[in-house]
Amino acid sequence: MSSGSKLNYKLVFTKQLNAAPGIAAPQRSGHPVSGGTIDTVPELPEVESLAVFLRERATGAEIDWAASTAISVLKTYQPDLGALSGQKVTGTARYGKFLDVISGPEPLHLVMHLARAGWLRWKDDLPEQRPKPGKSPLGFRLRFTDGTGFDLTEAGTKKRLAVYLVTDPQQVPGVASLGPDPLADDFTVDVLAGLLKDRRTQIKSVLRDQKIIAGVGNAYSDEVLHAAKMSPFKLASSLTPDEVAALYAAMTESLREAVKRSAGLAAADLKAEKKSGLRVHGRTGQPCPVCGDAVREVSFADSSLQYCPTCQTGGKPLADRRLSRLLK
Numbered sequence: 001m002s003s004g005s006k007l008n009y010k011l012v013f014t015k016q017l018n019a020a021p022g023i024a025a026p027q028r029s030g031h032p033v034s035g036g037t038i039d040t041v042p043e044l045p046e047v048e049s050l051a052v053f054l055r056e057r058a059t060g061a062e063i064d065w066a067a068s069t070a071i072s073v074l075k076t077y078q079p080d081l082g083a084l085s086g087q088k089v090t091g092t093a094r095y096g097k098f099l100d101v102i103s104g105p106e107p108l109h110l111v112m113h114l115a116r117a118g119w120l121r122w123k124d125d126l127p128e129q130r131p132k133p134g135k136s137p138l139g140f141r142l143r144f145t146d147g148t149g150f151d152l153t154e155a156g157t158k159k160r161l162a163v164y165l166v167t168d169p170q171q172v173p174g175v176a177s178l179g180p181d182p183l184a185d186d187f188t189v190d191v192l193a194g195l196l197k198d199r200r201t202q203i204k205s206v207l208r209d210q211k212i213i214a215g216v217g218n219a220y221s222d223e224v225l226h227a228a229k230m231s232p233f234k235l236a237s238s239l240t241p242d243e244v245a246a247l248y249a250a251m252t253e254s255l256r257e258a259v260k261r262s263a264g265l266a267a268a269d270l271k272a273e274k275k276s277g278l279r280v281h282g283r284t285g286q287p288c289p290v291c292g293d294a295v296r297e298v299s300f301a302d303s304s305l306q307y308c309p310t311c312q313t314g315g316k317p318l319a320d321r322r323l324s325r326l327l328k
């Protein structure tokens with residue numbers, strides 16, 4: 001196995017991790033957590049940290065080669081990965097939850113979307129030979145001429161990891177359709193008000209929709225709504241100007257705080273840092289850090305969400321629609 005510094009960027013927060021030592025989680029009584037799966041797709045703060053990490057590590061480095069080991073990983077055909085050989089990294093960027101490694105002199109963008117159960121791992125001593133396709137978790141590898149590089153891995157046989165090699169990031173459909181970035185300078189409270197106006201959709205759905213707001217996923221939408229003391233089921237169009245302002249403050253502060261917490265940390269600590277920073281997401285049954293009420297969970301869309309009844313829904317638990325539909 002390779003040694004040296006690794007970016008163990010696995011955002012798989014299983015239930016067991018709730019009980020991991022060294023994580024400043026609320027006190028628990030020793031029994032297993034009843035529920036609370038944590039969404040494992042890296043969101044804005046984690047991808048931002050990765051972009052900074054790769055910028056610091058790789059800017060100026062010459063690419064030796066890049067290889068995908070699962071046929072489904074590379075989503076583009078032209079240019080092919082061979083075009084990267086000899087290119088030098090000029091920078092990195094983040095678009096929503098997409099990470100971009102930019103290289104020249106040919107202007108090429110290697111745009112990556114990490115998946116559930118995905119890792120990005122920095123390596124100091126990659127072998128010269130390209131990896132062979134196979135059933136290993138390795139989905140993609142990029143090697144620099146000095147032997148460093150990174151792997152993108154994903155557990156399971158079905159790879160949801162996506163890599164695109166393009167001359168313009170707007171050629172990636174998921175990037176082209178992104179809504180505004182909540183940490184951009186021009187993302188004002190008025191911009192948010194405009195996005196929510198006339199949208200008769202539950203606010204939880206709106207926050208997660210990458211076409212409306214870029215970078216917020218299942219975990220941070222729970223966190224933002226908790227910080228805003230807002231029910232996830234509230235209709236976006238029904239928000240008063242004061243509620244929009246509270247949501248705006250909660251969103252920008254939660255995301256900035258998360259970015260700040262991850263910045264400057266040893267890469268391997270990022271995962272624990274994110275986990276310890278979450279107040280309600282994935283914490284079903286644990287006390288709310290604000291009021292002490294038990295965090296609850298309700299199924300939502302393709303997964304579940306967590307919230308605090310006292311802080312967010314006037315003390316009333318949200319009805320599990322999926323369950324009540326089944327019971328009818």
Ligand SMILES: [Zn+2]
Nearest residue numbers: 288291308311
């Ligand atoms: Zn609470």
